[in-house]
Amino acid sequence: MKERNERHIKWHTSGITREDRERMNGHRSCILWLTGLSGSGKSTLAAAIENELHKQHCRTYILDGDNLRHGINRDLGFGPEDRSENIRRIGEIAKLLADAGMITIVAAISPYRQDRDKVRALCKPGDFIEVYVQCTVEECERRDPKGLYKKARSGEIMHFTGLSAPYEPPLRAELVLKTDERSVADSVIEVMAYIRSRLLAPSSLETEMEP
Protein backbone atom coordinates (compact mmCIF):
# COMPACT_ATOMS: atom_id res chain seq x y z
CA MET A 1 0.00 0.00 0.00
CA LYS A 2 1.50 3.28 -1.04
CA GLU A 3 -0.76 6.15 -0.20
CA ARG A 4 0.45 9.34 -1.82
CA ASN A 5 0.12 12.29 0.52
CA GLU A 6 1.86 14.54 -1.97
CA ARG A 7 -0.81 17.20 -1.97
CA HIS A 8 -0.19 17.65 1.76
CA ILE A 9 3.47 18.41 1.22
CA LYS A 10 4.31 22.06 1.39
CA TRP A 11 7.25 23.56 -0.45
CA HIS A 12 9.69 25.30 1.90
CA THR A 13 11.90 28.11 0.71
CA SER A 14 14.93 29.20 2.60
CA GLY A 15 15.90 32.84 2.63
CA ILE A 16 19.14 32.13 0.75
CA THR A 17 18.60 31.77 -2.98
CA ARG A 18 20.60 30.32 -5.82
CA GLU A 19 21.31 33.90 -6.92
CA ASP A 20 22.78 34.67 -3.48
CA ARG A 21 25.07 31.68 -3.85
CA GLU A 22 26.09 32.58 -7.38
CA ARG A 23 26.89 36.10 -6.24
CA MET A 24 29.04 34.74 -3.41
CA ASN A 25 30.81 32.39 -5.81
CA GLY A 26 31.32 34.98 -8.53
CA HIS A 27 29.92 32.73 -11.25
CA ARG A 28 26.66 31.21 -12.33
CA SER A 29 25.92 27.57 -11.84
CA CYS A 30 24.80 25.05 -14.44
CA ILE A 31 24.79 21.39 -15.38
CA LEU A 32 27.35 20.17 -17.89
CA TRP A 33 25.91 16.82 -18.91
CA LEU A 34 28.51 14.57 -20.56
CA THR A 35 26.91 11.70 -22.44
CA GLY A 36 28.61 9.04 -24.56
CA LEU A 37 29.69 5.43 -24.81
CA SER A 38 31.75 3.64 -22.20
CA GLY A 39 35.36 4.49 -22.97
CA SER A 40 34.49 7.64 -24.92
CA GLY A 41 36.33 9.79 -22.39
CA LYS A 42 33.57 11.27 -20.20
CA SER A 43 35.31 10.80 -16.85
CA THR A 44 38.66 11.96 -18.21
CA LEU A 45 37.09 15.09 -19.66
CA ALA A 46 35.04 15.74 -16.52
CA ALA A 47 38.18 15.67 -14.39
CA ALA A 48 40.09 17.89 -16.82
CA ILE A 49 37.25 20.43 -16.99
CA GLU A 50 36.91 20.45 -13.20
CA ASN A 51 40.64 21.02 -12.78
CA GLU A 52 40.54 23.99 -15.11
CA LEU A 53 37.47 25.48 -13.40
CA HIS A 54 38.99 24.97 -9.96
CA LYS A 55 42.09 26.90 -11.07
CA GLN A 56 39.73 29.74 -11.88
CA HIS A 57 38.29 29.56 -8.38
CA CYS A 58 34.95 28.13 -9.49
CA ARG A 59 32.79 25.87 -7.33
CA THR A 60 32.42 22.55 -9.11
CA TYR A 61 31.30 19.01 -8.51
CA ILE A 62 31.39 15.86 -10.62
CA LEU A 63 28.52 13.39 -10.53
CA ASP A 64 29.96 10.23 -12.01
CA GLY A 65 27.40 7.66 -13.06
CA ASP A 66 29.67 4.79 -12.01
CA ASN A 67 30.31 6.24 -8.56
CA LEU A 68 26.62 6.89 -7.92
CA ARG A 69 25.90 3.24 -8.61
CA HIS A 70 27.90 2.48 -5.46
CA GLY A 71 25.71 4.90 -3.46
CA ILE A 72 22.30 6.36 -4.15
CA ASN A 73 21.73 4.17 -7.22
CA ARG A 74 23.02 0.92 -5.75
CA ASP A 75 19.52 -0.55 -5.91
CA LEU A 76 19.37 -0.20 -9.69
CA GLY A 77 20.39 -2.60 -12.45
CA PHE A 78 21.01 -2.13 -16.17
CA GLY A 79 17.66 -2.94 -17.76
CA PRO A 80 15.91 -0.09 -19.62
CA GLU A 81 13.64 0.86 -16.69
CA ASP A 82 16.45 0.98 -14.15
CA ARG A 83 18.67 2.92 -16.55
CA SER A 84 15.92 5.51 -16.84
CA GLU A 85 15.49 5.72 -13.07
CA ASN A 86 19.27 6.01 -12.77
CA ILE A 87 19.27 9.05 -15.04
CA ARG A 88 16.17 10.56 -13.42
CA ARG A 89 17.89 10.50 -10.03
CA ILE A 90 21.18 11.86 -11.38
CA GLY A 91 19.20 14.66 -13.03
CA GLU A 92 17.43 15.54 -9.77
CA ILE A 93 20.71 15.56 -7.84
CA ALA A 94 22.42 17.66 -10.51
CA LYS A 95 19.56 20.13 -10.23
CA LEU A 96 20.05 20.35 -6.45
CA LEU A 97 23.79 20.93 -6.89
CA ALA A 98 23.19 23.64 -9.49
CA ASP A 99 20.71 25.23 -7.08
CA ALA A 100 23.47 25.03 -4.47
CA GLY A 101 25.61 27.19 -6.79
CA MET A 102 27.92 24.53 -8.20
CA ILE A 103 28.98 24.07 -11.80
CA THR A 104 27.86 20.46 -11.85
CA ILE A 105 29.57 18.09 -14.26
CA VAL A 106 27.71 14.86 -14.93
CA ALA A 107 29.60 11.96 -16.52
CA ALA A 108 27.09 9.24 -17.31
CA ILE A 109 26.53 7.10 -20.40
CA SER A 110 22.85 8.16 -20.30
CA PRO A 111 22.05 6.20 -23.45
CA TYR A 112 18.40 7.17 -23.92
CA ARG A 113 17.54 10.48 -25.54
CA GLN A 114 14.21 10.64 -23.77
CA ASP A 115 15.83 10.36 -20.34
CA ARG A 116 18.27 13.18 -21.09
CA ASP A 117 15.47 15.32 -22.49
CA LYS A 118 13.47 14.78 -19.31
CA VAL A 119 16.38 16.15 -17.29
CA ARG A 120 16.62 19.11 -19.64
CA ALA A 121 12.92 19.74 -19.15
CA LEU A 122 13.44 19.79 -15.35
CA CYS A 123 15.93 22.63 -15.69
CA LYS A 124 15.57 26.32 -16.39
CA PRO A 125 16.49 27.24 -19.98
CA GLY A 126 20.26 27.48 -20.30
CA ASP A 127 20.96 25.47 -17.15
CA PHE A 128 21.30 22.12 -18.92
CA ILE A 129 24.28 21.98 -21.25
CA GLU A 130 24.35 18.70 -23.11
CA VAL A 131 27.86 17.69 -24.10
CA TYR A 132 28.08 14.79 -26.52
CA VAL A 133 31.36 12.99 -25.94
CA GLN A 134 31.53 11.44 -29.37
CA CYS A 135 33.73 8.49 -30.24
CA THR A 136 33.16 5.51 -32.51
CA VAL A 137 32.33 2.27 -30.79
CA GLU A 138 35.34 0.73 -32.59
CA GLU A 139 37.68 3.25 -30.98
CA CYS A 140 36.03 2.86 -27.56
CA GLU A 141 36.46 -0.89 -27.85
CA ARG A 142 40.08 -0.47 -28.90
CA ARG A 143 40.72 1.70 -25.80
CA ASP A 144 38.59 -0.46 -23.49
CA PRO A 145 40.12 1.19 -20.38
CA LYS A 146 38.20 -1.00 -17.94
CA GLY A 147 38.17 -4.20 -19.99
CA LEU A 148 34.38 -4.00 -20.22
CA TYR A 149 34.05 -4.43 -23.99
CA LYS A 150 36.03 -7.63 -23.72
CA LYS A 151 33.69 -8.88 -21.00
CA ALA A 152 30.66 -7.82 -23.02
CA ARG A 153 31.97 -9.71 -26.08
CA SER A 154 32.54 -12.82 -24.00
CA GLY A 155 28.98 -12.60 -22.63
CA GLU A 156 30.09 -11.86 -19.07
CA ILE A 157 28.30 -8.49 -19.18
CA MET A 158 24.83 -8.27 -20.71
CA HIS A 159 23.01 -5.18 -21.99
CA PHE A 160 26.23 -3.37 -22.78
CA THR A 161 25.67 0.02 -24.39
CA GLY A 162 26.97 0.19 -27.97
CA LEU A 163 27.14 -3.60 -28.34
CA SER A 164 24.08 -5.29 -26.88
CA ALA A 165 22.11 -2.21 -25.73
CA PRO A 166 21.30 0.95 -27.67
CA TYR A 167 22.96 4.35 -27.49
CA GLU A 168 20.92 7.24 -28.84
CA PRO A 169 23.18 10.18 -29.71
CA PRO A 170 21.98 13.70 -28.88
CA LEU A 171 20.23 15.59 -31.68
CA ARG A 172 20.78 19.06 -30.26
CA ALA A 173 23.76 18.92 -27.95
CA GLU A 174 25.15 22.31 -26.97
CA LEU A 175 28.66 20.92 -27.46
CA VAL A 176 30.07 17.96 -29.38
CA LEU A 177 33.53 16.78 -28.38
CA LYS A 178 35.01 14.23 -30.79
CA THR A 179 37.50 12.45 -28.60
CA ASP A 180 38.70 10.20 -31.42
CA GLU A 181 39.83 13.25 -33.37
CA ARG A 182 40.96 15.78 -30.79
CA SER A 183 43.07 15.91 -27.65
CA VAL A 184 41.62 16.26 -24.16
CA ALA A 185 43.32 19.64 -23.88
CA ASP A 186 41.60 20.92 -27.04
CA SER A 187 38.23 19.71 -25.82
CA VAL A 188 38.72 21.43 -22.48
CA ILE A 189 39.54 24.69 -24.27
CA GLU A 190 36.27 24.45 -26.18
CA VAL A 191 34.24 23.76 -23.06
CA MET A 192 35.92 26.57 -21.17
CA ALA A 193 35.19 29.03 -23.96
CA TYR A 194 31.54 28.01 -23.83
CA ILE A 195 31.37 28.30 -20.05
CA ARG A 196 33.29 31.54 -19.93
CA SER A 197 30.91 33.23 -22.32
CA ARG A 198 27.86 32.12 -20.35
CA LEU A 199 28.75 31.63 -16.71
CA LEU A 200 31.83 33.51 -15.72
CA ALA A 201 31.42 36.95 -17.23
CA PRO A 202 31.05 39.09 -14.11
CA SER A 203 29.17 41.82 -15.94
CA SER A 204 26.46 39.46 -17.12
CA LEU A 205 26.29 38.07 -13.60
CA GLU A 206 25.56 41.55 -12.30
CA THR A 207 23.22 42.56 -15.07
CA GLU A 208 21.19 39.41 -15.36
CA MET A 209 21.02 38.60 -11.72
CA GLU A 210 19.80 41.90 -10.38
CA PRO A 211 16.02 42.16 -10.60
Next chain:
Amino acid sequence: MKERNERHIKWHTSGITREDRERMNGHRSCILWLTGLSGSGKSTLAAAIENELHKQHCRTYILDGDNLRHGINRDLGFGPEDRSENIRRIGEIAKLLADAGMITIVAAISPYRQDRDKVRALCKPGDFIEVYVQCTVEECERRDPKGLYKKARSGEIMHFTGLSAPYEPPLRAELVLKTDERSVADSVIEVMAYIRSRLLAPSSLETEMEP
Protein backbone atom coordinates in the same frame (compact mmCIF):
# COMPACT_ATOMS: atom_id res chain seq x y z
CA MET B 1 15.37 -9.22 -14.67
CA LYS B 2 17.90 -7.11 -12.85
CA GLU B 3 21.41 -8.30 -13.44
CA ARG B 4 23.85 -6.58 -11.13
CA ASN B 5 27.06 -5.64 -12.89
CA GLU B 6 28.32 -3.80 -9.85
CA ARG B 7 31.65 -5.55 -9.68
CA HIS B 8 32.41 -4.17 -13.13
CA ILE B 9 31.90 -0.58 -12.01
CA LYS B 10 35.11 1.26 -11.38
CA TRP B 11 35.35 4.13 -8.92
CA HIS B 12 36.56 7.34 -10.58
CA THR B 13 38.38 9.99 -8.62
CA SER B 14 38.69 13.52 -9.84
CA GLY B 15 41.82 15.49 -9.07
CA ILE B 16 39.88 17.97 -6.93
CA THR B 17 39.21 16.70 -3.43
CA ARG B 18 36.86 17.67 -0.66
CA GLU B 19 39.84 19.14 1.15
CA ASP B 20 40.59 21.36 -1.87
CA ARG B 21 37.03 22.63 -1.76
CA GLU B 22 37.08 23.18 1.99
CA ARG B 23 40.31 25.14 1.63
CA MET B 24 38.75 27.30 -1.09
CA ASN B 25 35.67 27.86 1.06
CA GLY B 26 37.58 28.58 4.25
CA HIS B 27 35.53 26.13 6.30
CA ARG B 28 34.95 22.44 6.65
CA SER B 29 31.81 20.80 5.40
CA CYS B 30 29.44 18.56 7.32
CA ILE B 31 25.88 17.34 7.58
CA LEU B 32 23.59 18.95 10.15
CA TRP B 33 20.76 16.46 10.35
CA LEU B 34 17.62 17.98 11.89
CA THR B 35 15.17 15.30 12.99
CA GLY B 36 11.85 15.75 14.78
CA LEU B 37 8.08 15.71 14.53
CA SER B 38 6.11 17.61 11.93
CA GLY B 39 5.69 21.13 13.31
CA SER B 40 8.65 20.84 15.68
CA GLY B 41 10.47 23.66 13.83
CA LYS B 42 12.99 21.86 11.60
CA SER B 43 12.46 23.98 8.49
CA THR B 44 12.33 27.23 10.47
CA LEU B 45 15.57 26.37 12.25
CA ALA B 46 17.23 25.20 9.03
CA ALA B 47 16.47 28.53 7.36
CA ALA B 48 17.66 30.51 10.37
CA ILE B 49 20.91 28.52 10.61
CA GLU B 50 21.53 28.91 6.90
CA ASN B 51 20.97 32.66 7.10
CA GLU B 52 23.49 32.96 9.89
CA LEU B 53 26.07 30.81 8.08
CA HIS B 54 25.58 32.72 4.84
CA LYS B 55 26.29 35.99 6.67
CA GLN B 56 29.59 34.43 7.67
CA HIS B 57 30.35 33.64 4.04
CA CYS B 58 29.87 29.89 4.41
CA ARG B 59 28.69 27.62 1.64
CA THR B 60 25.45 26.00 2.71
CA TYR B 61 22.53 24.06 1.33
CA ILE B 62 19.25 22.87 2.82
CA LEU B 63 17.83 19.48 1.91
CA ASP B 64 14.22 19.66 2.96
CA GLY B 65 12.46 16.32 3.17
CA ASP B 66 9.19 17.82 1.92
CA ASN B 67 10.81 19.47 -1.10
CA LEU B 68 12.66 16.30 -2.07
CA ARG B 69 9.36 14.46 -2.17
CA HIS B 70 8.45 16.68 -5.10
CA GLY B 71 11.66 15.69 -6.92
CA ILE B 72 14.02 12.76 -6.42
CA ASN B 73 11.71 11.04 -3.91
CA ARG B 74 8.45 11.60 -5.76
CA ASP B 75 8.13 7.86 -6.35
CA LEU B 76 8.02 7.13 -2.61
CA GLY B 77 5.07 6.91 -0.23
CA PHE B 78 4.81 6.95 3.57
CA GLY B 79 4.89 3.27 4.52
CA PRO B 80 7.88 2.11 6.62
CA GLU B 81 9.84 0.78 3.63
CA ASP B 82 9.43 3.93 1.56
CA ARG B 83 10.24 6.12 4.54
CA SER B 84 13.51 4.21 4.93
CA GLU B 85 14.32 4.56 1.23
CA ASN B 86 13.47 8.26 1.49
CA ILE B 87 16.02 8.70 4.27
CA ARG B 88 18.62 6.51 2.55
CA ARG B 89 18.49 8.74 -0.52
CA ILE B 90 18.55 11.97 1.48
CA GLY B 91 21.59 10.61 3.31
CA GLU B 92 23.39 9.78 0.07
CA ILE B 93 22.64 13.23 -1.37
CA ALA B 94 23.74 14.94 1.84
CA LYS B 95 27.00 13.00 1.63
CA LEU B 96 27.55 14.22 -1.93
CA LEU B 97 26.87 17.82 -0.91
CA ALA B 98 29.27 17.55 2.03
CA ASP B 99 31.85 16.10 -0.34
CA ALA B 100 31.17 19.12 -2.56
CA GLY B 101 32.24 21.33 0.36
CA MET B 102 28.83 22.49 1.57
CA ILE B 103 27.58 22.70 5.14
CA THR B 104 24.52 20.62 4.39
CA ILE B 105 21.44 21.12 6.53
CA VAL B 106 18.88 18.32 6.36
CA ALA B 107 15.37 18.98 7.63
CA ALA B 108 13.48 15.70 7.57
CA ILE B 109 11.23 14.01 10.12
CA SER B 110 13.37 10.86 9.70
CA PRO B 111 11.35 8.98 12.33
CA TYR B 112 13.34 5.73 12.48
CA ARG B 113 16.51 5.57 14.54
CA GLN B 114 17.93 2.81 12.40
CA ASP B 115 17.62 4.88 9.23
CA ARG B 116 19.42 7.84 10.78
CA ASP B 117 22.10 5.56 12.17
CA LYS B 118 22.64 4.10 8.71
CA VAL B 119 23.28 7.59 7.36
CA ARG B 120 25.69 8.24 10.23
CA ALA B 121 27.51 5.02 9.36
CA LEU B 122 27.89 6.20 5.74
CA CYS B 123 29.74 9.29 6.92
CA LYS B 124 33.23 9.88 8.22
CA PRO B 125 33.35 10.35 12.01
CA GLY B 126 32.36 13.93 12.87
CA ASP B 127 30.66 14.58 9.53
CA PHE B 128 27.18 13.63 10.71
CA ILE B 129 25.81 15.98 13.34
CA GLU B 130 22.46 14.76 14.59
CA VAL B 131 20.28 17.61 15.82
CA TYR B 132 17.16 16.54 17.68
CA VAL B 133 14.52 19.23 17.23
CA GLN B 134 12.57 18.33 20.30
CA CYS B 135 8.99 19.39 20.91
CA THR B 136 6.07 17.60 22.50
CA VAL B 137 3.50 16.20 20.12
CA GLU B 138 0.90 18.28 21.97
CA GLU B 139 2.73 21.48 21.21
CA CYS B 140 3.34 20.44 17.58
CA GLU B 141 -0.36 19.72 17.23
CA ARG B 142 -1.21 23.07 18.80
CA ARG B 143 1.04 24.85 16.25
CA ASP B 144 -0.03 22.65 13.33
CA PRO B 145 1.47 25.11 10.80
CA LYS B 146 0.34 23.11 7.79
CA GLY B 147 -2.92 21.81 9.19
CA LEU B 148 -1.59 18.26 8.95
CA TYR B 149 -2.41 17.14 12.49
CA LYS B 150 -5.99 18.14 11.88
CA LYS B 151 -6.07 16.07 8.70
CA ALA B 152 -4.41 13.17 10.48
CA ARG B 153 -7.02 13.31 13.28
CA SER B 154 -9.82 13.32 10.74
CA GLY B 155 -8.32 10.30 8.98
CA GLU B 156 -7.51 12.20 5.79
CA ILE B 157 -3.79 11.45 6.29
CA MET B 158 -2.71 7.99 7.37
CA HIS B 159 0.57 6.90 8.96
CA PHE B 160 1.16 10.32 10.47
CA THR B 161 4.31 10.46 12.59
CA GLY B 162 3.58 11.07 16.26
CA LEU B 163 -0.08 10.09 15.97
CA SER B 164 -0.52 6.99 13.83
CA ALA B 165 3.14 6.22 13.00
CA PRO B 166 6.09 6.00 15.38
CA TYR B 167 8.82 8.57 16.04
CA GLU B 168 11.98 7.23 17.60
CA PRO B 169 13.94 10.03 19.30
CA PRO B 170 17.74 10.06 18.97
CA LEU B 171 19.69 8.43 21.78
CA ARG B 172 22.96 10.19 21.12
CA ALA B 173 22.21 13.40 19.25
CA GLU B 174 25.10 15.84 19.08
CA LEU B 175 22.64 18.66 19.79
CA VAL B 176 19.16 18.80 21.30
CA LEU B 177 17.12 21.91 20.59
CA LYS B 178 13.94 22.15 22.66
CA THR B 179 11.78 24.37 20.55
CA ASP B 180 8.92 24.35 23.03
CA GLU B 181 11.19 25.93 25.64
CA ARG B 182 13.58 28.18 23.73
CA SER B 183 13.44 30.78 20.99
CA VAL B 184 14.69 30.15 17.46
CA ALA B 185 17.38 32.76 18.03
CA ASP B 186 18.71 30.94 21.09
CA SER B 187 18.76 27.63 19.24
CA VAL B 188 20.68 29.18 16.35
CA ILE B 189 23.25 30.57 18.79
CA GLU B 190 23.78 27.08 20.20
CA VAL B 191 24.17 25.52 16.74
CA MET B 192 26.56 28.25 15.64
CA ALA B 193 28.73 27.75 18.71
CA TYR B 194 28.92 24.04 17.91
CA ILE B 195 29.73 24.64 14.26
CA ARG B 196 32.22 27.39 14.98
CA SER B 197 34.22 25.20 17.30
CA ARG B 198 34.39 22.36 14.82
CA LEU B 199 34.14 23.69 11.28
CA LEU B 200 35.07 27.32 11.07
CA ALA B 201 38.25 27.68 13.08
CA PRO B 202 40.81 28.50 10.38
CA SER B 203 43.72 27.20 12.41
CA SER B 204 42.15 23.76 12.81
CA LEU B 205 41.38 23.82 9.10
CA GLU B 206 45.04 24.35 8.36
CA THR B 207 46.36 21.96 10.95
CA GLU B 208 44.00 19.10 10.38
CA MET B 209 43.85 19.32 6.65
CA GLU B 210 47.50 19.42 5.82
CA PRO B 211 49.02 15.92 5.70
